Amino acid sequence: MIKFWNKRLELGLLTENLELDNELKAIQKEIKDQVKKKFAGSLAIRMVDSGSCNACEAECNALANPYYDLERLGIYFVASPRHADVMLLSGIMTFNMTPHVKEAYEQIPAPKWVIAMGDCPAMEGVFEKTYAIEAPAKNHLPVAHHIKGCPPTPLDIIKGILEFLRKI
């Protein structure tokens, strides 16, 4: 037992990263302020998968957990593009999905923005260019901001959203 407690004291806390917590808190505060200022406190995001491997979406799912908790900052994921301010686009823009992505963009009421998430929409990812791939997304949509990564971590995505909010 003594051995166990000695080891615990030696290793310290492994489950919490206070530096990251403080960085995240500062980012969250600024996001909340920006959303309040630029979107009257409520920013609606429609996620669109244009042909991804789903890893980007899995990272995005983490944004709804109690740690990142985007809803607390006034950012909501909505089911219909008609309710959205921003399209969060993932995937490689496959030949089949490109017309549907464009259609979803058309349905978002103006003013509207597109944030590309992950390396795929910029054609910087792991896929080779073939007849079935229409990326980069900027050839089809006015991409306002790009969040790099394959996949980007939840922190990368949050930082990317903040960079976008500062820009507009």
Ligand code: SF4
């Ligand atoms: S950027 Fe990477 S993780 Fe995201 S959809 Fe493309 S291959 Fe998957």
